[in-house]
Amino acid sequence: MSKILIIEDEQAIRNVLKSILMDEDPKWVVDEAENGLVGIEKIKQNEYDLVISDIKMPMKDGTEVLVEAMEYNPELQFVMISGHGDIEIAVDCLKKGAFDFLSKPPDLNRLLNTVRIALDHKSLKSSNKALKKENKELKKKVSKKYTMIGDSPELTQVKTMIEKVATTDARVLILGPNGTGKELVAHHIHEQSTRNKKPLVEVNCAAIPAELIESELFGHVKGSFTGAVKDKQGKFELADGGTIFLDEIGDMSLSAQAKVLRALQEGKVSPVGSEKEINVNVRVLAATNKDLRKEIDEGRFREDLYHRLAVIIINVPGLNDRKDDIPALVNHFAEDFSLNLGLENKSFDDKAHEALKEIDWTGNIRELRNVVERLMILGANPISEEDVKMYVKK
Ligand SMILES: Nc1ncnc2c1ncn2[C@@H]1O[C@H](COP(=O)(O)OP(=O)(O)OP(=O)(O)O)[C@@H](O)[C@H]1O
Structure with a gap:
């Protein structure tokens, strides 16, 4: 579904544009505003994909609406409608971020083509933004994976x-x-x-x-x-x-x-x-x-x-040579398992930490990580010395 807003002070033009767009694609939801002020209010309250805005309007003209709306939502696509004599302003609107402009009265084919391309452009922009966000989160996860714990x-x-x-x-x-x-x-x-x-x-x-x-x-x-x-x-x-x-x-x-x-x-x-x-x-x-x-x-x-x-x-x-790092490593792995593997968030009490320090860690940090996972699954909350004795056999 795409949401389109028409801002135009002449009701006859609004009506024509609205019926053309609604006839063209039932998945387009078309809204209207009779001037720039109402237009801006609606933009703030709704998630539009595209705004088709007249340039010359009383109170707030199309350029002002464009600039204000872009600050509010930079992904919003604007198609300006320029009357006779305001082509220069229309070109200026392109520089300010409008996607395209149409001359009045709009030609049917050109209108529909422009609307389709602008909507495609919007969905590309949105998926690009979503991908960037995903990428950032992945990077965060990767860098967490490589955190080096320990201050021995x-x-x-x-x-x-x-x-x-x-x-x-x-x-x-x-x-x-x-x-x-x-x-x-x-x-x-x-x-x-x-x-x-x-x-x-x-x-x-x-x-x-x-x-x-x-x-x-x-x-x-x-x-x-x-x-x-x-x-x-x-x-x-x-x-x-x-x-x-x-x-x-x-x-x-x-x-x-x-x-x-x-x-x-x-x-x-x-x-x-x-x-x-x-x-x-x-x-x-x-x-x-x-x-x-x-x-x-x-x-x-x-x-x-x-x-x-x-x-x-x-x-x-080896881990046996830096056993003081064990509590911090245990807490780090426990947090990682509960955040990323969905295990119940459990803590380790002091005696459990001490008991883990007593173990001979021949498999080093990899082995400690496996043991923390095992205790998070099988142990009580908080994980105690008894849990360590029961589930970590050497
Ligand atoms: N200081 C540390 N802080 C947090 N995690 C660590 C630390 N050192 C190792 N790890 C974790 O322990 C596991 C084993 O580490 P890594 O694979 O780097 O060891 P390695 O010495 O390269 O092992 P191998 O010799 O078997 O290749 C990994 O999951 C790693 O993220």
Whole structure:
């Protein structure tokens, strides 16, 4: 349904316009106002999509109505009706935000065409606004997902390192056991860097089969191997201007390591099956839970690649080494679960927090997050020491 308001001081013209519009589309609701003052009142009280307004009217002319209404509702579409001699004013109205103007007496086809296009324009504008709002909310959600909780000296040191390295282009190797927040650290470095308007492209090196990793990182040309049915851009190219995050780098095959080394040395990549070299401007972050020194000693990791990657090393401590962060982490996850997963909002009493501090967190923050979810589902409100004892078995 579209709502249209006609503002026109001549009743005969109002009647004609109204009946033309109502005959044309039963989904159009057409309202009328006999002058600019009444028009503005109606605009304030109703959600119109389109206003068709005469220019010359006593009390408040069409230009004034347009300016006032646009301040009130910038999405409202205006079509002005200009009499003989006020074309210049009509053109001025376009500059002030009117969608179009029609000359008096309006030609039937032109009137209907203009009304349809103006209404389409309005619905595009509205959906664009709705999308922008949705996008903003999603961004808020994503940034909440990446909030780094904790002010223990161990985590504070990690945060300080992030701040120091983020603004540089230095390669960073992020080390630490599973589930300690290495991916989170990579996100923070990218978000605090000048590359943050460009993508952060993540590659989980452990999840990609050895024979596909090269094509995943550098792309391929059609026909270069069975299954390469069309050209494909690699992650390095996709990250151009931004950051690539090579997660689980310790699991990368030696042949892929050689290719990555070349890309880092020369700043160029070659898609699989192609002679051409593509220049890329990419900052590289890498992470692993493996002891790369041991991997080097045992011949599974290239020492030259290690030195290229490890310009800066950030060690993310295990949760057992920063147990003071547990209460804040628990409250953060509990709030997240009740807001985003619709779980009943439950609090944790002090003894429950203490009991959680006693646990050996081999799975680190990921494990703590799962435990909080379990307690939110199964525990009483507030969640007590007994709940922790009953539902967290080690
Ligand atoms: N300081 C923190 N504050 C809030 N949430 C955190 C924190 N650190 C980690 N997390 C959360 O814990 C989970 C595991 O973190 P993340 O995936 O970054 O760990 P990881 O070290 O990269 O793990 P893996 O080695 O298994 O890849 C994620 O849900 C992450 O959002």
